[in-house]
Amino acid sequence: MHNVAQPSKPDEDEFTSRVPDEEVRTALERLLADSRFRASERNRRFLRFVLEEALAGRGDRIKSYIIAVEVFGRSVDFDAETDPIVRIEATRLRAALDTYYSGPGREETIRISLPKGRYVPAFEATPADEDPAPSQFEPLKPLLALGRARSARGLRHYAVWSMAAIVLASVVFGMLFLRGFPSRSSPEPQTTIRISPTVAVTSQATESLGAQGLTQSLQLALTRIRGARIIWVPPNAPALATPSDEFGAGKTYDVASTLRIDRDTLRVVWRLSDATTGEIIQADFMDLDATGGSTIAVEDQVAQTIASRIGALMDTPPSKGKGAAGQVR
Template structure:
């Protein structure tokens, strides 16, 4: 059947669209690919918009149409309340991108769904061009259409062992690093198959960055000596070619543990690079803090939040609140922005960094919006669990915490935070085990992680151990820092040092004596722990 309106098949770069028969054949190939065969919703979504466009009905493809005719929503569907179409469209675009980077590298017809609409476009790929150049062209078109955010690609690792049989190990490790980085949902990670174009070729990292539209490259090499392997990994900034981070890993090379070795190294590398306090967020955070707040893009607002939670001062709170409220106004469909705003509102409640009206209620509303917009975003689920923690809703907290942990059990800061909350709720063994895993994966964790082990030791009357945790807190702008030191010093009988710590506490929080019990109970969930901390503070002079 001929298309009713040729404008419904918009070509790229002035080229003629492929014949309808070729488009339908390509659609059939895509629908049986691994990226689609496991999802009936994705198959139906793509089939519907392609057939509708070929039939001349491209103008009728709207979010409401897709929701009611493809995704089973009722006639009263409201896209402002239910983000299902936006979520599925994002998954569809990612599935198409992955298909053309793997199975469809040499396909003659390209089906794409540009961001901002649901109408597909079709174009032909010239068979006369060099296959590698065609692949690179396709990759550029797709990658430049990806959403903004920190971007990274893992280059093929150089095999310097002199043994060609080790190529599979080098490529497998690079792909495993790519997969682990992709689990960090605020990173834009280019598929490893995209960088294979440069394998064995001399390249300028700045040119590769421009070609792939990525800011950061992960490069490295493997060397072999007897039964050991040396793996070198570096992170390069493609703006200037500078090496930002590097690490070397020496491991025994055994045939029966190659996959486990790849997984171990990949997990550690991804955590040091992409986690909340990894090298990429740290680099971008330093840059964003030099820009005026009004000029910040949504992701840069996220970076302000990441910086704030390492300090937790009234000043950084006020700046971050302002930046995130602007972010959700500018980008109301950003689930992550709403989720981070929920964290900030909850800090107004639990830390009283600045007075807000009904901060816990505002936090719940923002966290629920964030989780509805991005239900598979780990930080969105963590934000909701955090609100339920402060609302003392143990059942809902545990449900959200388990969901969040399952989304990425190797993301250092989210799992560390959840372990921290679990421990504060009294699940000491499991909570501290998860917390310790998060701390081990990335040593740049926030000092307030130390509160949970401090509470554990304080309850055991292991005051020397508790004091060491208090010293490691190291957040002098936050009143909990001197509070922990003062309480345990009182228990240790070191009243002079404890009185000095109490003076620091009262300097940071002059009204602490009147609100002490509430502030402590926000995190210390057991009355006997609250009383124990207050007793320690009274021993060094606190009057409540």
């Protein structure tokens, strides 16, 4: 392989290539049309946008702010320091590209990538006659052909050769069993959300009851985030293991919230943080009228709003209805 797309001098386009633009676009369309390319719809838009901008010679526009506004629909006052949406989605897109080209797309002759540390795309051209990786079952092919053959020397020779084929096949399968059969494509790492009880800021009985009700409503709302595993962390629970050890390779987040009643106002503060690094992904508060209406309706409204915000960050908004699509442990 040889890299054919590198950043050029500051006063030139950042994206250069000896491969014709049309071949690059053809490779992009083939990639986006392949259902085995496991990327969300907005990350497909992300990839198309940066590639078209680069091919048009506008590499200097491929910045976090432009991507956030034109691809992800953020407002003109977008600030990358407080909203990490572009960094998060770029990481997901890089992982999807790596998985595709190391698996179902390994025979592609033009490979598109998003180098770490920047959003300007690059691509590599591989020789068209590059041999694909040999199958682990390659040794069995002559044995299968041998089993179908009929020796002209009669049934005795055929039986001898068949027995030898069975013995050799048993040895090969035994070796494969010890080494492990080639696995099919691994499922995408599952997102895990750990939820702690809502904390009442003061010891008022009304706040304590409200915190308990909000905790229950939030559990239900979060389980509607498709594909997410919800972990309940009870009060005074011992410290959980490191997420990478306990939950495997999937991303793990912590959700925490507090509730306070001040005169006629009910304030709920919540935050979503990375369980591995402690980085706060998003935090916000809600003020509601605490004087009238159904307490249960208020709790459900708050919980659904929080779950929708979290689901939007993960590109998997909660499903509607009373059924729970997630898993609670």
